[in-house]
């Protein structure tokens with residue numbers, strides 16, 4: 001299904017997520033894994049200043065927990081081939097009804113086997129993108145191997161893109177460990193708490209809407225669970241100034257490294273930082 005059917009597009013609109021057929025070539029996945037090994041052995045095709053300070057960049061020696069490497073496609077060309085693939089862009093464009101799709105940023109989430117409590121806490125990607133004008137951004141979640149439930153694949157709360165804004169925001173974070181408390185809060189608001197597990201074969205990927213609540217459970221298997229999350233902007237997205245609850249301005253790492261528009265604002269169409277997939 002390089003292109004989505006109208007049913008797929010309606011499904012995405014109603015549920016806030018979808019899973020593709022196996023469409024990504026084995027070779028692209030193997031190259032991404034090779035790119036990761038290069039990265040973890042210290043190789044950089046392009047060096048990004050600020051690793052570890054402005055963005056997560058797990059390196060050997062940083063501990064045995066979940067590994068998180070952000071902005072990896074800007075640094076490693078093998079990873080960028082998959083992360084920037086027109087195929088992901090075409091499917092994201094069809095789902096969002098946008099003519100263009102650009103990278104916003106990306107990350108590897110590597111969960112070693114044998115975890116008992118290392119979760120990715122429930123969160124909404126859009127909450128990390130306060131400076132984005134669009135409410136139509138999305139993420140492609142790409143497992144780099146077959147990913148049955150025991151490996152702790154991505155879990156999306158069905159339909160939550162329609163009501164996540166009604167929840168107390170502070171209850172949600174990538175780094176929060178309490179997976180159970182949210183069900184109560186959702187039910188109290190009168191919505192159904194319906195987790196959907198993105199169990200997929202290598203070559204498949206899922207999309208989730210930027211307002212969809214998602215997270216993942218521990219990897220209880222004896223193998224690593226490795227996924228590439230490609231965060232994407234639709235054609236409408238622009239920079240807009242935003243402030244945190246404490247009044248400080250929101251500044252994303254993207255804002256530090258991209259060029260400026262004529263009026264001096266971060267340009268989210270800068271091809272060097274936000275390559276166009278579609």
Ligand SMILES: O=C(O)CCC(=O)C(=O)O
Nearest residue numbers: 109120139141216227229
């Ligand atoms: O890989 C995971 O478990 C979490 C990924 C995630 O938060 C995302 O794809 O937006």
Ligand SMILES: [Fe+2]
Nearest residue numbers: 123124125214
């Ligand atoms: Fe996420």
